Amino acid sequence: MTIPDAEEQQQFLVLDYLYGDWDEAQKNEFEQLLIANQSLKQLVDDERGFNEFFPIGRQPLIEPERLEGNRWLLRQNLRKASRSGFSFQNWLSGLAQRPFSIAFQGAAMAMTFVLGVMVASPNSGPSAGISDEILLSAGQNSAPSPLALISEEDFEIYKLKVNHYDAATGDIDLSFSVASETRLSGNVADSKISQLMAVALLDDIDSASRLDTINALQPVVSGDKVYEALIYVLTNDQNPGVRYQAVRSLVALSDEEQVRDALRLALQKDVNSGVRIEAFNALMPYRDEQTLGVFRAQMDVDSSEYIRNQSRFIVEQIDNNSIIL
Amino acid sequence: MLRETEDELVRSAQAGDVAAFENLMRLLERQMLAVAAGFAHTPDDANDIYQDAMLAAYKALPNFKLESKFSTWIHKIVVNTALSNRRKLKRTWQKMAAVQAEYEQVEKYTDKRSPESNMLDSELSCAISQAMTRLSDTERIAFVLCHQQGFKLKEAAEVMSCTVNSVKVVLFRARNKLKARLAEYH
Numbered sequence: 338m339t340i341p342d343a344e345e346q347q348q349f350l351v352l353d354y355l356y357g358d359w360d361e362a363q364k365n366e367f368e369q370l371l372i373a374n375q376s377l378k379q380l381v382d383d384e385r386g387f388n389e390f391f392p393i394g395r396q397p398l399i400e401p402e403r404l405e406g407n408r409w410l411l412r413q414n415l416r417k418a419s420r421s422g423f424s425f426q427n428w429l430s431g432l433a434q435r436p437f438s439i440a441f442q443g444a445a446m447a448m449t450f451v452l453g454v455m456v457a458s459p460n461s462g463p464s465a466g467i468s469d470e471i472l473l474s475a476g477q478n479s480a481p482s483p484l485a486l487i488s489e490e491d492f493e494i495y496k497l498k499v500n501h502y503d504a505a506t507g508d509i510d511l512s513f514s515v516a517s518e519t520r521l522s523g524n525v526a527d528s529k530i531s532q533l534m535a536v537a538l539l540d541d542i543d544s545a546s547r548l549d550t551i552n553a554l555q556p557v558v559s560g561d562k563v564y565e566a567l568i569y570v571l572t573n574d575q576n577p578g579v580r581y582q583a584v585r586s587l588v589a590l591s592d593e594e595q596v597r598d599a600l601r602l603a604l605q606k607d608v609n610s611g612v613r614i615e616a617f618n619a620l621m622p623y624r625d626e627q628t629l630g631v632f633r634a635q636m637d638v639d640s641s642e643y644i645r646n647q648s649r650f651i652v653e654q655i656d657n658n659s660i661i662l
Numbered sequence: 663m664l665r666e667t668e669d670e671l672v673r674s675a676q677a678g679d680v681a682a683f684e685n686l687m688r689l690l691e692r693q694m695l696a697v698a699a700g701f702a703h704t705p706d707d708a709n710d711i712y713q714d715a716m717l718a719a720y721k722a723l724p725n726f727k728l729e730s731k732f733s734t735w736i737h738k739i740v741v742n743t744a745l746s747n748r749r750k751l752k753r754t755w756q757k758m759a760a761v762q763a764e765y766e767q768v769e770k771y772t773d774k775r776s777p778e779s780n781m782l783d784s785e786l787s788c789a790i791s792q793a794m795t796r797l798s799d800t801e802r803i804a805f806v807l808c809h810q811q812g813f814k815l816k817e818a819a820e821v822m823s824c825t826v827n828s829v830k831v832v833l834f835r836a837r838n839k840l841k842a843r844l845a846e847y848h
Binding site: 348353356358386389391397398399403406410411415543544545609 | 680684688707713714716720847
């Protein structure tokens with residue numbers, strides 16, 4: 338082993354010593370070389386000093402309760418994913434592994450069923466192939482199902498199962514799942530789009546997408562389904578960043594009693610002080626009994642000094658006024 | 663875990679056996695959560711990264727090739743999930759941090775791999791968490807993998823899809839930043 342002159346090379350050597358896969362003999366040889374090389378020894382001592390303070394292996398502590406909680410949640414998530422996450426492609430590849438006759442019957446049955454649905458549909462005829470643009474510009478007031486935004490060529494049937502078939506009468510009982518991947522372009526002010534996004538917030542989309550969705554919905558937050566979805570997110574979402582964005586979006590609607598209920602709940606229960614502070618700021622102008630009751634409780638127990646002080650200030654102001662009266 | 667057992671579980675999980683996947687994760691879950699915690703702002707955020715990563719791993723499992731090491735593959739998924747989450751959530755976190763009068767939600771640190779008895783005091787844990795947030799993404803990956811998880815440089819390079827020398831450069835930078843940030847404690 339030779340000691341390089343360049344500083345960076347010496348640093349690399351030290352990292353090899355600390356984190357590389359050297360055996361004991363190599364480590365001993367390196368330590369012997371340090372005796373004759375003071376500058377390298379100084380570098381190694383510095384790094385050893387840091388390792389004594391912050392030893393290799395020091396990492397965030399994962400307590401058993403947290404592990405248990407995550408295990409439980411993962412189980413729920415995996416069950417959901419395995420129920421709904423299969424693709425038509427997987428179904429086809431599954432078919433491919435079965436004997437040809439069975440695969441052919443399955444595929445034919447699925448296709449027949451799809452054709453049957455199309456032919457028998459009461460919407461079939463000239464208006465059946467209604468495009469997304471027409472749907473989106475129709476301006477209907479009723480809350481649409483997300484299915485109304487999916488055209489017939491956009492969905493696939495998978496996991497078709499024959500539950501019962503009576504060969505004598507031809508009666509049949511089927512169950513199947515429908516999967517769709519659709520792309521929609523429009524404006525978030527369109528109630529059909531905003532309501533679809535609101536419904537998505539209640540489903541299994543990842544936290545980054547939930548955040549994007551809430552951000553996009555902010556200008557149209559007063560829509561029926563939208564603020565209900567935001568309330569749901571504020572009171573149920575696991576990700577504090579997403580809850581924080583939801584509470585900020587709801588501030589503009591704090592005149593609504595239902596929104597104030599959610600804000601009060603967040604102020605009392607949310608573990609994240611950023612979320613609680615936003616909820617508290619939104620509730621500050623209100624002096625109704627329920628809100629004051631929450632302020633009264635939080636002024637003693639909240640871990641945020643700001644919330645404790647401001648709550649106390651409001652409560653004392655109210656109490657003093659009532660004494661004067 | 664015996665290699666054969668792990669391979670059997672991987673094969674079953676690849677065929678869609680959820681229970682096999684859960685069993686596979688049972689021995690790695692603490693480590694994966696600790697990796698997620700190394701990247702997250704708060705414990706809640708770390709739990710979220712872990713859940714998203716595990717679902718991504720379950721969905722990507724059919725593409726996993728048995729000749730690779732499962733734990734390296736799963737580390738890669740946790741790291742990538744953490745990075746994409748961090749990028750997306752960064753702006754929100756910045757806003758949130760600005761209104762937080764105090765930042766009471768930080769990870770507690772322990773000296774060794776698991777013993778709860780060696781928990782560090784909350785002030786030092788808080789200082790470490792804060793210092794970690796000053797690292798760039800790559801510095802943080804290198805430090806979490808090599809220093810906290812005990813990865814060898816070669817293994818870290820595999821997870822980070824770069825050369826061993828690149829790992830060394832960012833790891834050295836990360837150590838220097840942490841040394842400076844935590845100077846008053848050592």
